[in-house]
Amino acid sequence: MSVPRAAIYTRVSSDLQEDNYSLPTQEAACRQYCDQHGYQVVGVFSDVHTGAQYRERPGLSQLRELMRQRALDVVVCYAVDRLSRNQAHLYILVEELADHGCRLEFVTERFEDTAVGRFILAAKSFAAEIEREKIAERTMRGRLARAEAGKLMSPVPLYGYRWADAEKTRYEPDPETAPIVRRIFALALQGQGVTAIANMLTAEGIPTPYGRAQWSLTTVWRILTNRTYTGQARAFTWRRGNSGKRSYRRDWDAGIALPPDVVPALVDPETFAAVQERLRLNRLRSARRNRSPELWLLRGGYARCGVCGATMTACHIHGAPGYRCANRTRHPDSIARPGITADELDAIAWRAVHAAMERDDVLQHGMELVLSQQPSEHELAGIERVVSQLKRQQANLAKAIALASDDTALGTLMAELERVAQRLRELEAERDTLVKQARAWERKRSQLQELTRWRRQVAAYLDQMGYRERRWLLDLLGLVAHVYPAGDAEHDRVEISMALPLAGDFDLQTS
Template identity: 30%
Template sequence: MKPVLQRAAIYARVSSHRQQKQATVESQLADLRERVGRDGVGLLEEHILVDDGHSGSYLDRPGLDRLRDLVHERIIDIVYVHSPDRLARRYAYQAILIDEFNRSGCQLIFLNHTPSQDPEGQLLVQIQGVIAEYERAKITERLRRGKLHRARQGVVVSWKAPYGYRYIPRQGEVAGGWEVNEAEAPAIPTLFGWVRDEGISIRQATQRLNASLWRPRGGRPLWAISSVRAMLINPAYTGVCYYNKRRWIESDRTDRLFGRNRKTKSVLRPREEWIAVPIPALVDEATFTRVQEQLKNNQAFSPRNLRREGEYLLRCLVSCGVCGHSMVADSQGRHTYYHCSGNVDHVSTSMPRRCPAPLVYAPDLDQLVWKEMTSLLSSPETMLEAYKQQQGKNGLRGPDVLEAELQRLDERVGDVERQIQRLLDGYQSGFIYPSELARRRAALEE
């Protein structure tokens, strides 16, 4: 009987683009193909798996994922890898993968060592894994200190230049850096001028940029609000960029074993640890400071941040007479309305179609209800009768209506007092003009 040819796969990995340019992955593949040829096993071209530019500190790699799928489906019998650190940098990940391959009946062969089940073989793999982790830590620390030294020498470390600049790679002894991009740079002072002179919002600035000839990078047709905001708050446009601003720490979230990266978060370092690197300026310091103040004012007086409970007397208290769902308050220009929540989103209210109830003009309904309330509160006999009727109802589980209404009115009074205090604080800080203060205070005191 003709022996069955074993099915093989080879896996290679490089962790940086520099290694790709130096063709280190090709040298790995050449050695692996030579070993496969000597062993006389079958190798299909689709079973040659390579991860270019992927770190060995993570298991989330496209080539490795495909390899694990092939092993799990028992499509291949042997996996060839150049060395354990090409499979994974961390020993824990190496142990996981080796155990996974063994359970699927797949043999794993390293060119410089073949793992075995005896204690000596396991110890050797562990030692290699620890050495790989040590080498990675040493490389990381060497790169970090090298970048710090370059930044202190006034060299821009980051290759990702903001809009308006371009990155010039290092050429021989001349260090790389950012230079002004003549095609993009005029957009920056124009954008800052809009906000400084006209006080427009970030959304309005985004709309103007989309209507202009300037286009974002990456082939996108339109600007995003987040991108425009990042440009407006970027201090690099004043002629200085900072390195070593943040550091990464582990967060409180649990680390997933197969996650792409550890659950970390970045926090700002103390200001004295920042390293300032000079670059060409596109806006002056005064313009940048004025724009930051304007953005704060826009945020403070944005409609979404202004509380309007005083304009809705029946907020959260009125229900739709057609479907019974709650009525929500809304503002359309200078006019306020109550409309059924089932008319806004009938899916969330479990209705087959939108509620046909029309809009109710809020001032009219508020005035009608307030008139009835004042009539009730001015008649002690009516209040006493209503109180007796409420207390005499069996099975009433809700709070006393009058007490709840009095508590709500007290809360409204307290809220109005807090809003008046915020207006006074804004006036003292120079954010509000006297005429604006008088108008808003009069509206609240009504």
């Protein structure tokens, strides 16, 4: 009889998590469990990630791929909440393991793959999910109480300040960094650009707020646009963006105002307002505000600096349209920043497009890669099965509620119906996400099929294409032109790379 093959999975929410939930402690306990049960450990997979997500965890993704190859007989975790704190995700993972002939076992809890076992597992996951929500609620309540009491929220003082008391409730100007903040505002008011200020501070060897030697444009920009330096302290000014992604925007007026003595002003409101107007004018007058975009085929990200990777901006070089690296802080010497005329670079890029469109092997390889990366239909089918089960359970509970005559039983049934409805909503949301991913893949596959089908006709029509058509083709091919300084002995002047939709990169040596 063969020895069961086991994979160990461990997870913590942060690098600082300790005690019985640390990664080494979990792994040691799981290994001991495997030794006691005669399992052969074939892999250990770990994540430092929240338990409220599962597709975003690289360690869990590797384990699931190994499971799909039927290279595992059992997955061992320390506890239920180490695998997931979300009931819907836990149901998906359990169903996926079972479909590939793999058992799920926990060191601290016993789990049997039966209806009762799955119910117990769901109940424990539900308890873990509630505890996670309680922790988040307590944390937010504490932060709100601190802000409403007029105390600062940041664990470290804002650049230019230091703590004025041991309780860290208010700031006072830092003798070393406050003069630097005032100087940054004074330079901006005199007309110095953000790039010039960053270069000046870097050249003088002044450490950044993060202790680094090189000042970035973003760091200077954030100082110049932070209204806190006027003495107007507010908490909870960041709001989640409208895109649904993990993006945030500052909404100053929606924040909680703190008392005026919490943060002393380093600049007066008039100076701050004048600097904002200066920044606005700088943006309007920058090279990006050109009125003839069609003079630069590769504007907007197609042309990149081969030295630092920054996007090259559309500008004029000796009176002619051209591209130049915009990242001055990484190129203190202006000669080291690559620059090239638009005529030269656009011609090189378009020759590379010709070469790609004339190569059957590139498009064929791209299509093979696209087809090999089709989203999993099995995962979607598993979710659909669980959704059907929950809907049947929901219908049965509704019938039981209609027949119930006892108030206690009725309350219990209503609570169970709400719990099932919540799980159903979560699973349907997961299903919708997978459906969107599958549709996006299908659109990209159709694009590549269309390009493959009409490649010869398009290749014959390349030089007759207009500006928008050429940009569409650049997008489809994923073209990027890396430009190096003239005279670079290690690189060609221009190196072109392309990446077909959902496919790997390939290079075309065109210079």
